[in-house]
Amino acid sequence: MNDKRRVSLIGISALLILFASCAGTNEADLLERARVIHDEVLTVDTHCDTPMRLIRGEYDMGERHESGARGGKIDLPRMKEGGLDAEFFAAFVGQGELTPEGYAAARERADRMIDAVEEMCSRYPELVEKATTPEDAERLENAGKRAAFIGIENGYPIGRDLGLVKHFFDRGVRSITLCHGGDNDICDSATERRNPEDEGLSEFGRAVVEECNRLGVMVDLSHLSERSIYDVLEHSRAPVFASHSSVRALCDHPRNLTDDMLKKLKENGGVIQICLVSSFLKTPEPNPERDKAREELREQYSTSADSEDEGVRDRMRQEYRRILEKHPMERATVKDLVNHIDYVVRLIGVAHVGIGTDFDGGGGIDGCDHVGEMPNITVELLRRGYSKEDIAKIWGGNVMRVLRDVIETAAGTTS
């Protein structure tokens, strides 16, 4: 072999090796870039139902758990691993009877859940602190601690007593999802089954929105009926958000927002936090047997699905799991999730989208099944060409802007 030929062969081999190693390390590089970004920007998840586990008293947030069907999806060690700085912990109350006894039980349960988040903070003061402002979140991020925001999922604990908005505000609540699975005194729900007529926001509901605006509480559109969403968007003086919802155009589910709602949300200055619930991201392929079994289960538990009785709720969940084991449903992936983010970015811009997982409340997809796997979302954003600045907005900048606007609106009201 002459020298010239040897040189060119060496050159070609070197190129091949370089090419092969690039292909191999590309994924690793992306993950490394994602981890660096998570270290450098404020990352916020606007919805989890982990307090449901906390009030049972068996779940230790300081311990690292395994995920899986019965394991928790959020704990402090995995929040750190996943580079998640701030979490909105939901004090979730299922919809019950609209009676004085119902309101009292709901209020007691919401308070108990807030207690549980506070107990977590006092048990692990070196790891996590309660947060109520964007400044708190920034300060805690710089200190290497997690920020625990508190939201209420369902305005039912407010009952018909407007003064309770202030009670919850004083306890640190900074977001209120006005309803949950059924209609309440504030507004109608996207998934009410017994009374399908959509009457939107009630007069009392308008007063609740005004009170949230006056105090500085973010109003949450997730779970609201169409008319309720439009009524809130029309009535709120401050930006609002959807803490865990996705895009109706990509997945036709009543919990998702339509293009028209998204455009109005942009006008309002608000943000939609794309949710990691598989059935909000991707329409499952039809399976009549599964649908029938789910419908029967729904009927069977129609009056107790939102029951305060944990035993009943557990039984329902177990039966639902059995149905899914028998008729498996293909889960959505991180790519499906980022398709929803892309869609919102193209429709109303990168300033109006974020992420709200619904971990421990039904959230979890292939590639991001628990909080420790959050950088995988950032990997997909990088792969699609999002800049660090845009990723910072999506991961927390946008929703913190909304919270800041809400606080400033309130300050303008009271000063």
Ligand SMILES: [Zn+2]
């Ligand atoms: Zn929810």
